[in-house]
Amino acid sequence: MKEELQLLDRVRALSRLGFLSVLGLFKKLGLVQGILAFAKIGFICIACPLGVLQAFIASLFISFELALGFLTTVLVLWILGRAFCGWLCPIGFIPHKSSRSFYSAPLIVAAFLFGSFLLHLPLFCLICPIGFSFKIIFFVILGIFDPVTIVALGLWTLIIYFLNRKYAYWCGYICPIGFLQGLLAPKPLLRIEAGENCIKCGRCALMCPSGINLAEISWKSRLRCTLCLECLDNCPTRSIKLVFLRKTVKN
Amino acid sequence: MSPISRRRFLEIGFTLALVGALGASVKFMPRPRLVRPPGALVEEEFLSKCIRCGLCVENCLTGTLSPAPLSMGLAVWGTPRIDPLKAPCEAVKGRCENVLPCVRACPTEALVFVDSKFIKLGTVVWIRENCLPVKYKLECLVCQEVCPVGAVDNKGMIPVFRKEKCVGCGKCVYACPAIPKALYLSPIGERRVATTR
Amino acid sequence: MKFSRRRFIILLAAVIAAAFGLTYLSNLLKPRVKEEIKGVRKNRGNVYIKNGKSLVAIAKGIKDPRILVRDVIEALGGLDKLIKPGDKVVIKPNVGFRNPHAVVSPLIVAELVALAYEAGAGEVIVAESSVRGTDTTSAFEKTGYFEHLKNVKLIDLKKEGIVKTLKVEEAYKLEEVKVYSEIFDSDVLISVAKMKRHSSAIATLGMKNLIGCFPDDEKGRFHRLGLHYCIADIAYILRPELVVIDATEAMTVSGPSGGKMVKLDTVIASGDIIAADFISAKILFETEEAKNAEDKALNIPYIKLTREKGLGVLEEDKIELVYRELG
Numbered sequence: 116m117k118e119e120l121q122l123l124d125r126v127r128a129l130s131r132l133g134f135l136s137v138l139g140l141f142k143k144l145g146l147v148q149g150i151l152a153f154a155k156i157g158f159i160c161i162a163c164p165l166g167v168l169q170a171f172i173a174s175l176f177i178s179f180e181l182a183l184g185f186l187t188t189v190l191v192l193w194i195l196g197r198a199f200c201g202w203l204c205p206i207g208f209i210p211h212k213s214s215r216s217f218y219s220a221p222l223i224v225a226a227f228l229f230g231s232f233l234l235h236l237p238l239f240c241l242i243c244p245i246g247f248s249f250k251i252i253f254f255v256i257l258g259i260f261d262p263v264t265i266v267a268l269g270l271w272t273l274i275i276y277f278l279n280r281k282y283a284y285w286c287g288y289i290c291p292i293g294f295l296q297g298l299l300a301p302k303p304l305l306r307i308e309a310g311e312n313c314i315k316c317g318r319c320a321l322m323c324p325s326g327i328n329l330a331e332i333s334w335k336s337r338l339r340c341t342l343c344l345e346c347l348d349n350c351p352t353r354s355i356k357l358v359f360l361r362k363t364v365k366n
Numbered sequence: 367m368s369p370i371s372r373r374r375f376l377e378i379g380f381t382l383a384l385v386g387a388l389g390a391s392v393k394f395m396p397r398p399r400l401v402r403p404p405g406a407l408v409e410e411e412f413l414s415k416c417i418r419c420g421l422c423v424e425n426c427l428t429g430t431l432s433p434a435p436l437s438m439g440l441a442v443w444g445t446p447r448i449d450p451l452k453a454p455c456e457a458v459k460g461r462c463e464n465v466l467p468c469v470r471a472c473p474t475e476a477l478v479f480v481d482s483k484f485i486k487l488g489t490v491v492w493i494r495e496n497c498l499p500v501k502y503k504l505e506c507l508v509c510q511e512v513c514p515v516g517a518v519d520n521k522g523m524i525p526v527f528r529k530e531k532c533v534g535c536g537k538c539v540y541a542c543p544a545i546p547k548a549l550y551l552s553p554i555g556e557r558r559v560a561t562t563r
Numbered sequence: 564m565k566f567s568r569r570r571f572i573i574l575l576a577a578v579i580a581a582a583f584g585l586t587y588l589s590n591l592l593k594p595r596v597k598e599e600i601k602g603v604r605k606n607r608g609n610v611y612i613k614n615g616k617s618l619v620a621i622a623k624g625i626k627d628p629r630i631l632v633r634d635v636i637e638a639l640g641g642l643d644k645l646i647k648p649g650d651k652v653v654i655k656p657n658v659g660f661r662n663p664h665a666v667v668s669p670l671i672v673a674e675l676v677a678l679a680y681e682a683g684a685g686e687v688i689v690a691e692s693s694v695r696g697t698d699t700t701s702a703f704e705k706t707g708y709f710e711h712l713k714n715v716k717l718i719d720l721k722k723e724g725i726v727k728t729l730k731v732e733e734a735y736k737l738e739e740v741k742v743y744s745e746i747f748d749s750d751v752l753i754s755v756a757k758m759k760r761h762s763s764a765i766a767t768l769g770m771k772n773l774i775g776c777f778p779d780d781e782k783g784r785f786h787r788l789g790l791h792y793c794i795a796d797i798a799y800i801l802r803p804e805l806v807v808i809d810a811t812e813a814m815t816v817s818g819p820s821g822g823k824m825v826k827l828d829t830v831i832a833s834g835d836i837i838a839a840d841f842i843s844a845k846i847l848f849e850t851e852e853a854k855n856a857e858d859k860a861l862n863i864p865y866i867k868l869t870r871e872k873g874l875g876v877l878e879e880d881k882i883e884l885v886y887r888e889l890g
Contacts, residue, residue, distance in 0.1 A: 148421050148424050148425070148471070149419040149420060149421045149424070149473075150419055150420060152417050152418065152419050153417055153419040153421070153473050153474075154419075155421065155473075160473065162473075166417050170414075170415060170417050170474055173414040173415075174411065174414035174415045174474075176415065176475075178415075178473060178474045178475045180473035180474070181417075181473055181474050184473065217373075217374060217377040217378075219377065219381055222378060222381055222382075223381060223385070226381065226382055226385040227385060230385055230386075230388070230389040233389065234389055234392060234393055235410055235411075235413065235414040236392060236413055236414060236441060237414075237417060237418075238385075238388065238389060238392070240417060240418060241388075241392065241440050241441070241443060241444075242388070242440070261435075263435060263436045263437070264436075267436070
């Protein structure tokens with residue numbers, strides 16, 4: 116059966132593309148330095164939380180700038196939750212279906228942190244697919260030809276594609292960075308909530324790629340929410356809403 | 367064992383095996399010795415602090431810093447190294463003296479400020495058979511011309527390298543007109559910063 | 564995105580193709596000028612001749628090099644003899660290093676720029692491409708060129724230069740060579756060199772100075788093909804109309820980046836590139852107290868080779884020396 120692209124899919128895809136283009140442009144203009152593991156815009160530092168954790172565990176030291184970047188990121192997470200995952204991260208281009216299996220993200224984070232501690236290296240950063248995808252954009256913009264990273268990203272794309280298809284949604288169940296983002300901001304200001312008209316039909320759980328049932332939501336299942344708004348789009352009673360603080364942003 | 371928990375056991379095992387294999391390959395694969403930017407910590411500490419962000423590469427004034435490719439190993443992939451074939455390093459008696467924009471840019475203190483008197487990035491290695499006056503009796507000594515610290519003497523047209531004076535800036539390597547080059551930059555003799563803890 | 568295997572494979576292929584394609588394109592879009600020209604630079608020859616002999620003017624004895632420059636130019640006959648109104652005049656000074664002792668004094672260049680405009684030049688530019696591995700803009704800065712030449716167009720050829728390919732059949736070694744068009748297309752070319760010894764070329768004067776008119780990869784090639792032959796070739800190809808030698812202090816014993824500096828307070832100028840280099844080399848060796856300074860100067864290979872090509876003279880009876888002690 117031929118699946119149809121829905122409006123929300125297109126908007127999200129456009130959003131990701133737009134983000135990458137803006138980032139690439141800023142990079143070309145020299146306004147942004149570094150990559151997502153650590154980036155600087157003027158004096159504002161942004162750091163990947165998993166990267167900072169690994170650097171800290173590998174060297175048992177954290178520098179001032181790294182700590183600043185970490186705090187800035189945590190601040191953004193407290194406000195926007197995992198919206199980066201749902202709307203900006205390039206890995207989100209890879210198709211997925213709603214399935215669930217083993218929630219491996221916590222184990223992956225623990226294993227890589229332990230490995231970083233033993234080896235004195237930021238182990239996950241060495242192979243991070245999100246890191247590769249951003250590096251490639253920058254190489255394209257700066258005119259650097261690096262076929263190895265392109266091939267590595269291609270390999271990761273295939274792996275994540277198969278994981279999404281046959282095993283579990285990467286962004287919700289496997290991605291260690293996504294998991295850490297959720298853990299660092301369990302009660303973000305921007306969140307999805309079920310309203311009074313909820314009839315507990317369970318349709319949201321079926322449509323959600325992370326399998327979250329809004330009628331039975333707990334802080335643990337909210338960790339997997341990437342704010343993709345699939346549930347909101349498909350609720351039969353239109354009771355699901357996107358709220359910021361206490362105000363409803365979207366119905 | 368019920369089928370669900372057996373599956374879960376296999377999943378856990380598989381994940382741990384993958385991470386373990388990755389860790390083992392990184393630990394036991396031989397690591398090349400690279401010429402690092404000025405002010406770099408000793409290698410193990412450097413690799414634990416460097417988050418491969420590329421800020422030093424972006425801020426390098428001469429363009430000598432570039433990220434090490436994957437072919438050099440997963441452990442050093444993306445870490446900065448000095449490539450005198452692209453450009454020399456001007457930390458000693460050059461544009462970057464006492465400024466060190468690479469060190470200033472590093473967010474994790476994998477590179478720290480050092481006095482320019484302390485800097486020795488490596489030592490030049492002379493490949494006698496490729497040297498133009500040796501091979502073809504041509505007039506050269508460009509290495510002596512460009513050396514900022516006077517580490518190249520000469521016997522007639524043949525260069526004589528004073529390795530103790532060499533600071534490893536790579537100017538001679540960059541300027542050497544021989545094809546293939548008669549000089550390369552080795553990290554041997556480098557001075558690194560001991561642990562800052 | 565909802566599942567559709569076909570859509571996904573197309574998307575994946577498109578992304579990979581885009582990544583490769585865009586990087587390839589951005590590499591292609593880098594400007595590549597490939598203009599091939601047959602022959603050498605159009606030059607006006609030596610206009611400073613008296614009684615059929617090449618004039619060589621030497622002025623010495625004053626600390627201020629600007630007065631010395633004015634004097635030698637006047638002794639030759641003035642720049643209006645050479646420059647036609649509206650001419651594009653290019654001054655190529657030796658600013659190969661960041662060491663102020665190793666480069667031409669910016670005061671001398673400033674004075675020549677003023678003299679050129681006084682003679683009716685349309686545009687005067689100062690251009691250089693420093694030694695390989697040295698940033699020319701940084702050299703200009705550290706040696707005081709930005710400071711003393713504020714309203715003058717200083718061109719860093721390595722950054723701004725446009726390259727032309729020349730085909731020169733009569734060359735010793737450089738039958739095909741790349742040169743900066745800013746130099747090649749000038750109406751008047753003035754080579755201003757510092758009097759220095761040189762590790763491979765023996766002495767670097769008006770002719771060796773012209774190496775800075777060529778792109779970096781060509782400079783390496785000169786050493787591979789035979790430095791002295793290439794110096795003779797570039798002198799033949801560019802043939803500057805005027806050579807000025809900055810001998811306010813000479814770098815003796817060793818060079819070109821460092822040596823024993825000896826104060827001479829002298830400036831030398833001539834329209835004959837061989838006479839200028841020969842006389843200057845003689846003075847340089849005499850300063851080192853060599854017993855056979857003239858022979859040493861005669862035996863510099865690039866001087867012999869250019870004499871063979873007839874680019875100038877060095878015989879005593881063919882040179883008219885104008886020597887003035889001002890102090």
